[in-house]
Amino acid sequence: MPSAAPSLSAIGPFEVRSTCCYCGVGCGVVIETEDTASGRVITGVRGAPDHPANFGRLCTKGTTLHLTAGASTRLLQPQLRERDAKGARTASLKDTGWDQALDIAARRFAAIIREHGPDAVAFYISGQLLTEDYYVFNKLAKGLIGTNNVDTNSRLCMSSAVAGYKATLGADAPPACYEDIDHAECLFISGSNTAFAHPILYRRIEAAREKNPALKTIVVDPRRTDTARDADLHLAILPGTDVALANGMLHVLLWEGLCNLDYIRDHTEGFETLKELVREYTPASVAAICGIGEEDLITAAKWFGGSRATLSLYCQGLNQSSNGTQNNASVINLHLATGQIGRPGAGPFSLTGQPNAMGGREVGGMANLLSAHRDLANPEHRAEVAALWGIDAVPAKPGKTAVELFNAVRTGEIKAVWIACTNPAQSMPDAGLVREALSRAEFVVLQEAFANTDTAPYADLLLPASTWGEKEGTVTNSERRITRVRSAIAPPGAARHDWVIARDFALRLGNELGNTDAPRLFAYTTPEEVFNEHRETTRGRDLDITGMSYAMLEARGPQQWPLREGETTGAVRLYGDGRFPTASGRARFAPTHHKPTAEKTDARYPLHFNTGRLRDHWHGMSRTGRVARLYSHVEEPVLAMNAIDMAKRKFKDGDIVQVASRRGEFVARVEASDDMRSGQSYLPMHWGSQFMNSAGANAVTSPAVDPVSRQPELKHAAVRVEKLELPWELVVMRTVSEAAAPELMSAAQPLLAEFGYATLALFGREQPAVILRAANKVPVGETLLADIDRIFAFDATTSLNYMDARRGIAKRVMVTGGRVTGVRLTGETAAREWLKDAMAEGLAVEPVRRWVLAPLSAPPAGNVGRGRIVCNCLNVAESEIRTAVEQGADLAALQETLKYGTQCGSCVPELKQLVRIRKAA
Numbered sequence: 042m043p044s045a046a047p048s049l050s051a052i053g054p055f056e057v058r059s060t061c062c063y064c065g066v067g068c069g070v071v072i073e074t075e076d077t078a079s080g081r082v083i084t085g086v087r088g089a090p091d092h093p094a095n096f097g098r099l100c101t102k103g104t105t106l107h108l109t110a111g112a113s114t115r116l117l118q119p120q121l122r123e124r125d126a127k128g129a130r131t132a133s134l135k136d137t138g139w140d141q142a143l144d145i146a147a148r149r150f151a152a153i154i155r156e157h158g159p160d161a162v163a164f165y166i167s168g169q170l171l172t173e174d175y176y177v178f179n180k181l182a183k184g185l186i187g188t189n190n191v192d193t194n195s196r197l198c199m200s201s202a203v204a205g206y207k208a209t210l211g212a213d214a215p216p217a218c219y220e221d222i223d224h225a226e227c228l229f230i231s232g233s234n235t236a237f238a239h240p241i242l243y244r245r246i247e248a249a250r251e252k253n254p255a256l257k258t259i260v261v262d263p264r265r266t267d268t269a270r271d272a273d274l275h276l277a278i279l280p281g282t283d284v285a286l287a288n289g290m291l292h293v294l295l296w297e298g299l300c301n302l303d304y305i306r307d308h309t310e311g312f313e314t315l316k317e318l319v320r321e322y323t324p325a326s327v328a329a330i331c332g333i334g335e336e337d338l339i340t341a342a343k344w345f346g347g348s349r350a351t352l353s354l355y356c357q358g359l360n361q362s363s364n365g366t367q368n369n370a371s372v373i374n375l376h377l378a379t380g381q382i383g384r385p386g387a388g389p390f391s392l393t394g395q396p397n398a399m400g401g402r403e404v405g406g407m408a409n410l411l412s413a414h415r416d417l418a419n420p421e422h423r424a425e426v427a428a429l430w431g432i433d434a435v436p437a438k439p440g441k442t443a444v445e446l447f448n449a450v451r452t453g454e455i456k457a458v459w460i461a462c463t464n465p466a467q468s469m470p471d472a473g474l475v476r477e478a479l480s481r482a483e484f485v486v487l488q489e490a491f492a493n494t495d496t497a498p499y500a501d502l503l504l505p506a507s508t509w510g511e512k513e514g515t516v517t518n519s520e521r522r523i524t525r526v527r528s529a530i531a532p533p534g535a536a537r538h539d540w541v542i543a544r545d546f547a548l549r550l551g552n553e554l555g556n557t558d559a560p561r562l563f564a565y566t567t568p569e570e571v572f573n574e575h576r577e578t579t580r581g582r583d584l585d586i587t588g589m590s591y592a593m594l595e596a597r598g599p600q601q602w603p604l605r606e607g608e609t610t611g612a613v614r615l616y617g618d619g620r621f622p623t624a625s626g627r628a629r630f631a632p633t634h635h636k637p638t639a640e641k642t643d644a645r646y647p648l649h650f651n652t653g654r655l656r657d658h659w660h661g662m663s664r665t666g667r668v669a670r671l672y673s674h675v676e677e678p679v680l681a682m683n684a685i686d687m688a689k690r691k692f693k694d695g696d697i698v699q700v701a702s703r704r705g706e707f708v709a710r711v712e713a714s715d716d717m718r719s720g721q722s723y724l725p726m727h728w729g730s731q732f733m734n735s736a737g738a739n740a741v742t743s744p745a746v747d748p749v750s751r752q753p754e755l756k757h758a759a760v761r762v763e764k765l766e767l768p769w770e771l772v773v774m775r776t777v778s779e780a781a782a783p784e785l786m787s788a789a790q791p792l793l794a795e796f797g798y799a800t801l802a803l804f805g806r807e808q809p810a811v812i813l814r815a816a817n818k819v820p821v822g823e824t825l826l827a828d829i830d831r832i833f834a835f836d837a838t839t840s841l842n843y844m845d846a847r848r849g850i851a852k853r854v855m856v857t858g859g860r861v862t863g864v865r866l867t868g869e870t871a872a873r874e875w876l877k878d879a880m881a882e883g884l885a886v887e888p889v890r891r892w893v894l895a896p897l898s899a900p901p902a903g904n905v906g907r908g909r910i911v912c913n914c915l916n917v918a919e920s921e922i923r924t925a926v927e928q929g930a931d932l933a934a935l936q937e938t939l940k941y942g943t944q945c946g947s948c949v950p951e952l953k954q955l956v957r958i959r960k961a962a
């Protein structure tokens with residue numbers, strides 16, 4: 042084991058190295074802190090200059106992490122929910138101590154286990170937990186309780202990637218690394234809007250293209266995303282046709298003599314079957330299935346097979362499908378057929394969505410996995426884990442995967458569920474069913490850092506957990522690189538670390554169940570002890586990290602696995618020797634078949650519905666939704682549709698529509714987007730009931746799952762879209778301090794349910810403001826308006842007021858210290874963008890004063906508002922960039938002269954697009 046060396050953790054008295062807690066790129070950060078009278082606080086964050094994932098860069102989300110570190114939205118104390126006389130949950134929560142909370146949880150779980158057996162309880166955990174947290178939860182369920190009912194939100198994210206790797210390469214091990222982007226000659230990006238979802242990786246792609254103009258990029262995506270626009274070739278395939286595309290490409294590769302027959306002969310098996318199978322995937326038939334041009338298919342195949350090194354990058358577009366395992370395997374088939382694997386710049390590289398989806402896989406923290414990539418279905422693997430843990434046996438019965446788990450909660454088969462660090466009431470498909478399941482559950486525990494998530498109202502017991510900046514442990518990013526996560530400050534209030542909560546519950550539960558092994562099984566006092574136990578389970582496995590330790594990670598920085606005992610560095614890439622971890626040592630071609638989406642569009646539900654990420658928000662917004670500037674790129678959940686489909690339905694931009702599937706519905710504004718093919722619609726995944734008056738996108742998504750990976754088809758549902766007539770509009774805006782903004786949002790959240798359409802957001806930078814936008818069929822009553830005034834602290838006696846009862850228009854504006862600090866418009870809101878800027882930018886009050894007191898509802902001529910902010914670092918609006926471009930600026934001028942896009946770089950794809958539009962005009 043390497044000896045301890047000077048620590049890399051603290052690089053100055055007030056700075057600590059850790060990682061970003063958002064996406065799977067796994068960027069290193071330096072957290073800046075200051076000591077104050079109330080203790081040490083986080084004051085800033087910057088990219089860790091020597092972290093191999095980001096070399097000092099951070100995207101818009103990473104650079105604002107410190108703004109999420111305040112305690113105002115945190116769950117600070119264990120809380121128990123009271124039930125009414127009929128046993129229904131009430132809104133009333135009672136603070137309690139940790140001992141009492143964990144005793145209650147242990148007693149309830151023990152009683153259910155005694156009466157109904159271990160499979161009557163379940164754990165639903167998260168790819169945002171650290172590896173050590175994950176390990177303890179997994180051992181608690183499988184080792185102590187004796188149930189495999191432990192699944193995770195990673196099931197929604199990458200279980201098809203796991204299944205695809207295992208089916209073909211024999212192990213769940215991404216063979217490539219980030220450095221391969223620099224060596225590739227062809228990038229095949231499939232089902233990934235890398236520019237938005239993995240921005241720092243996209244910066245690396247941009248740099249590689251600049252360095253090597255011959256580098257070809259192919260993007261496969263039904264939408265014309267920023268990543269797709271930037272590509273040399275965009276294949277806008279129809280939803281659910283990924284396998285047909287890959288099989289068609291293999292057909293062309295064979296026809297063109299671009300397969301590597303030596304590699305196939307020496308290192309693979311099963312090619313003849315696949316070769317026979319792809320005969321029918323002719324370019325003409327595949328072009329028709331996928332809805333793309335035959336020539337484009339042939340070009341893609343030629344670029345893929347003809348390049349010296351082809352790297353595939355893929356993500357949720359392949360994974361979140363009822364054919365997800367085959368989608369993944371079909372891309373891996375292309376790499377095996379061309380020998381594009383195990384060399385610099387070549388390989389099938391699955392990008393993980395969450396920061397530690399990989400770590401969860403490593404400890405076997407899913408219903409079908411065991412520690413160190415072992416399979417639950419394998420009796421030898423079960424025996425190995427039982428021996429490592431010192432228990433009689435690991436249960437053989439498969440656990441419930443995410444969709445099955447909540448179905449079982451709904452039917453009563455699972456009676457108690459423990460949810461940690463995730464928000465299934467928003468993030469699971471068919472959110473209505475999941476909410477019904479949670480409301481029926483006998484006992485729900487929610488272990489969370491944040492007080493207000495869509496899942497919180499269903500919890501009987503809320504346990505405050507530590508979060509980013511406070512935790513200690515490790516995470517693994519997409520390229521198998523393990524980084525130490527370090528604590529910069531203590532958790533606020535009574536919050537505790539996730540592994541500590543799981544350990545303390547395990548000790549109490551063991552006591553309740555009379556299991557005398559519990560103290561031995563959970564004798565951890567530090568996360569390092571958990572890591573060391575996990576490390577031992579990897580000995581001899583594909584992900585062997587027996588050469589790694591906290592001390593090594595401290596001394597030498599992040600390391601890739603495998604890194605075996607005696608080795609000093611991990612494997613940069615895998616399978617360079619052509620040997621694979623299968624019984625024969627050969628990779629296996631998977632016989633992949635095209636299978637359409639599980640749910641079909643029809644006359645009642647004629648449109649495909651798709652979801653995905655935005656550039657500046659993350660998952661359910663419990664963190665990013667509290668940072669005002671992260672709304673400035675996209676402020677509201679807007680449904681994107683093709684202009685032809687809009688025209689057919691007589692929709693205009695900004696109309697309010699209802700989107701309905703066979704399961705549920707939501708209401709949103711609609712806009713025409715040339716990203717969308719006709720027949721398709723798209724809503725970002727981030728908004729839930731905390732920020733809009735429905736569960737958001739997952740009110741309509743489908744719970745159909747892949748038969749192998751059990752990953753749901755979040756990328757497709759059949760929907761209909763209908764216009765709603767909600768002519769009466771309301772906008773309320775109120776400036777507030779950074780710390781108080783989340784509290785005001787929480788107070789205003791119940792108002793959302795009062796309107797036909799409603800959203801909550803923040804805007805502004807130095808001076809944030811909360812904005813409530815709403816619309817209704819008829820004007821709302823005075824009581825509700827009085828409630829709004831109370832919540833937003835409007836004082837009618839000191840504000841400027843205008844009322845036109847005949848036109849149903851009222852204006853109320855508050856001015857404090859020479860700034861507009863509050864606006865309430867009812868009936869007509871045409872001036873909202875101008876007023877928003879007046880508040881955010883501190884514009885002159887006098888024109889606003891004149892406008893309020895005049896019978897005008899539209900803003901004064903020429904005052905239309907700045908509009909969307911594209912460059913978030915420098916606060917530059919799209920309108921300002923367009924003006925610069927119209928005056929002749931190209932990308933270089935925007936960057937060199939005006940400095941737009943030169944800080945985090947996340948807006949560069951959009952800058953390029955604005956220049957392109959101007960050139961094409």
Ligand code: SF4
Nearest residue numbers: 061063064068100103
């Ligand atoms: Fe965080 Fe952005 Fe890096 Fe992802 S790319 S880890 S969100 S800074």
